[in-house]
Amino acid sequence: MGSGEKTSLASAIDGDRLWQRHMELARIGATARGGVNRQALTPEDGRARAKLLDWAAPRGFAASVDPIGNLFIRRPGRDAAAAPVVTGSHLDTQPTGGKFDGIYGVLAGLEALEAMCDLGLETRLPIDLVVWTNEEGSRFPPTTMGSAVFAGALPLDRALATRDATGVSVADALAAMLAAHPIDGRRPLGFPMAAYVEAHIEQGPILEATDKVIGAVTAIQGLRWFSIEILGQAAHAGTTPRRQRRDAFSAAVAMVTALERLMVDETDTVRFTVGRVEVAPNSPNTVPSRAFFTVDLRHPDAATLARLGDQIEAVCRANTRGCAVTVVETIRSEPATFSPKIVSAVTAIAHRLGLPHMEIVSGATHDAKFMAGRCPSGMIFIPCREGVSHSEDEDARPEHVTAGAHVLAEILADLANSAD
Ligand code: GLV
Ligand code: MN
Ligand code: MN
16 A cells, blocks of 8 residues: 555555554653553653644645644535534543554545545535544543643633643643643634544453444443542651541541442443552551542433433542541543434445444543534544553554544545535
């Protein structure tokens, strides 16, 4: 691939180029175990964006950013004033992340646009490739920060004021990134889109287990994130009797134990995770004065998500062991349903290309969730090895990477040339 006459999107998609770019981006923030640590708005995140812009520049695509740093790279259409079709994902990773989560949607989008250029394929509507800011939320909670702010689901001021564990704010980290890698163009939040389609690895085991190459994503389950801070009193571990203690970590353990009981679910559908725990002063012989933990709660059913999430604060308050507790919900997103038109278009394209496919619900959250209420939206999944993601072991097969990019290019071209 990549040489000879380009007569179709299939021949114009360059699978080697696409794969090599994944490997090249994976060097920015590479971990010793073969994964990637490129958390949002770090110098590494900035370098990955700059690398992407280097690849886009020879095509003449213009770049712009919105107030939360979401990056848009435009392939023009004949109708310059029209709302664009948008595709993309994110370049930030988990602390022990992989080479594909998010990166695939961005690189497959660029590949689709380049294939259209190589083919001389014009579209009526512009197509924007988006890199959403801070999808992972591991450095700055919450997850999907950039798309939530874009869609008005999270106030810009609150997002910009969010601080990481070392006290750096999103506002300062974003300013530093834009100073290191300046971008001239500016875009407003919430501008109209004609359609939104995001490609992503599945991050679960279903496609691989059923020998499918393409997932036409019908929905994303709902999600609620909470931050729980407990303040007690530091005291001597050897001298302070139990009933005099206000042990913040002991309270945290009681809270998490009670929450685990609340989340028991015979159907194994509830997803409940305490992924970050902090203890201060973190000294073996001092009773902890402060504890902090996060809750990530997900469910496909809005009523169940509401019922469980609404009990979290009360359960924490019932287990304070004499400490003070503050419970803050940092993001709530309801289950999202994608456009049936986009789901059937993905299915039809996969069918026409002879790619085994199925409809699938996403367990992971995605920026596409916040586009679903704004314009016809959808997602294309490809398998990943053993369904492993948010892990240095994350992997995908080159032929699947290419196939998903091909499906993406076809649907983007169709949407950008459709009459309405
Ligand atoms: C995305 O990274 C998620 O947490 O589902
Ligand atoms: Mn992702
Ligand atoms: Mn992720």
